[in-house]
Amino acid sequence: MQKSTSSSSLGPGGLDLSQVFFKSISNAAPPSPTKRHTKISVIGVGNVGMAIAQTILTQDLVDELALVDTKSDKLRGEMLDLQHAAAFLPRTKINASTDYSVTSGSDLCIVTAGARQNTGESRLNLLQRNVALFKNIVPPLVKYSPETTLLVVSNPVDVLTYVAWKLSGFPSNRVIGSGTNLDSSRFRFLIADHLDVNAQDVQAYIVGEHGDSSVALWSGISVGGVPVLSFLERQQIALEKETLEKIHQEVVHSAYEVISLKGYTSWAIGYSVANLARTILRDQRRIHPVSVLAKGFYGIDGGDVFLSLPAQLGRSGVLGVTNVHLTDEEIEQLRNSAKTILEVQSQLGI
């Protein structure tokens, strides 16, 4: 597929159209040398890839957005549809191609390509199909953007982040999985709903596997800086363990429910990933629960495993993992989550 936008403003007969519409100001300042050209590539233009692409565009995050997929008609259709919104959006050059050269020089490559769950199917079930695709996706991304950060979204996201790390040969700080950033957003929504407060004022993390063995960090939840569990305890208000467990189960069940109702999930993951992209490209140094190489943190050992921990992110990827206080029960659950992922990983032969 050809590139979407002409890189030259030459009209018929070699006339420079920019000179027809604009007369140059002879002493105009040259473009600022400090302003970097920023670029994101999104691989896979299905429900998830397009939700991410459109959220990135509305947030004025990059100068250039490149889209890649194997379905050339769908790809061109999606590219044109986004380009036709140019009059309402911050200026971003949008290119699309089945050829990975379109991704060249990306600061961030977001991988959403691959099979998705059918109703009732677990994320881990997708593994073999998506590992095969990753072998065709990761090497060309590395070839065209050797300095990029890889952000994996395709499921099962934790194992595929490990696969992307292995296939890329990148240092682990430049390979991140979207992990439980989404689960934590669902968690914050449900807690906010329960307490009738704004979800943005709720600090709460789900860590571990993005999936059935995820771990809710109840001990660290705070609302507007007030630690929730200890506050309720002091007020002698019992928040029953069953209520807490029910909220966590609702988080775990969320994707299954949305998939059974509309066939896929898209909007929340779109916002979640665009939020991560902003932190990384703008060097915001915010803390997000995302899938990182977890070996050595919170007593996780037994192999190279990627799972979600609260990590500080910035321009160079993962800057560090936060030392959150976990209860013994939470540590035990986190190690079990690591074990679940490692068991799946051991079948890969990568």
Ligand SMILES: NC(=O)C1=CN([C@@H]2O[C@H](COP(=O)(O)OP(=O)(O)OC[C@H]3O[C@@H](n4cnc5c(N)ncnc54)[C@H](O)[C@@H]3O)[C@@H](O)[C@H]2O)C=CC1
């Ligand atoms: N980590 C998370 O929180 C979430 C992850 N997902 C995962 O994201 C993935 C995508 O989901 P949807 O967009 O709903 O699926 P979809 O079926 O709508 O789109 C997948 C796209 O990938 C493309 N594709 C397939 N093989 C490719 C290849 N080798 N190179 C480039 N493109 C290729 C397909 O042509 C298709 O356009 C799934 O694995 C899904 O489970 C979905 C929601 C949340």
Ligand SMILES: CC(=O)C(=O)O
């Ligand atoms: C599909 C998926 O992983 C989610 O929405 O959480």
